[in-house]
Amino acid sequence: MAKEPTSGTGSKSFSSNDNGFRTIERCHDMIQRSLRLPMVEFLREHLEKSGCYVGNNFIKAVNCEQKIAGGYLRGRGIIVCSNHMTFQDEVNQVVIHELIHAYDDCRAKNLDWKNCAHHACSEECIKRRVMQSLKCNPNCSGAAAKDAMDAVWDICYNDTKPFDRAP
Template structure:
């Protein structure tokens, strides 16, 4: 991924400065505030420089980078809701990294578990989001969406073949899908 060139560089219709403003606004949303507070309570402080707007080469909206923080991809987001969603999703990864003993992102099962949790708990697979993506199914849409998104994410992990990713996801599904920490129940 490329770092930002300057505060006013434009990528995909948004400037880094506009995206940074959207990040600041997103940090005020109830879910993002809640997740940030839980990270702090877990002993993992989150400074404002934990969140960055960058141009991304990969086809992703954002990411969590251990030891660095969360990036939001300037060239892949268009509206505030997308930024809010990226922040919530990636903060769940940060929470997992903070709280899970010996989390190893190169381990397919560990990575799959965090992806299951982040897609489930952030609302990434809410039926309205699925409709906007062109996926329409009355029953089972959420779990189908989570599985699809987990596989897409694991496909970017060089340590996980497609078969290993599928096996890992299936092996950890029940435990990870039902783990709603830091929430009392799935939002």
């Protein structure tokens, strides 16, 4: 997992900053739009069915110091890094991706985000993206990240829960 980003404030009078990225307020609006997507509704429903409440404040827009798009923080929810978002589709993809992490964390009560194999297994992406995500985890060096991904790939790649098949 990435280090927790710092939250900041944005200007309500502008929709983006000087770099073209979204303010916290604009990103919050984009998150609200993403909550209406069928895939997001599906994931939230399955989180609740698994016993994990997803309230209105579960997904937050923040400014992030690290160069990450967002993250899932156990017990705190999902953050979307407004200062790294430009388009609605980027926000949609981050929300979906992090909801899958939240679902995995909910159903696997012993998931240890410091364990590179556990982290790798929660990634729903192709190997290149798994490696990118693991590199953000300070507990996973280059060799440990690759070893962890290789060790769990076959089992985890075929785990499509909560979906019946790979979306």
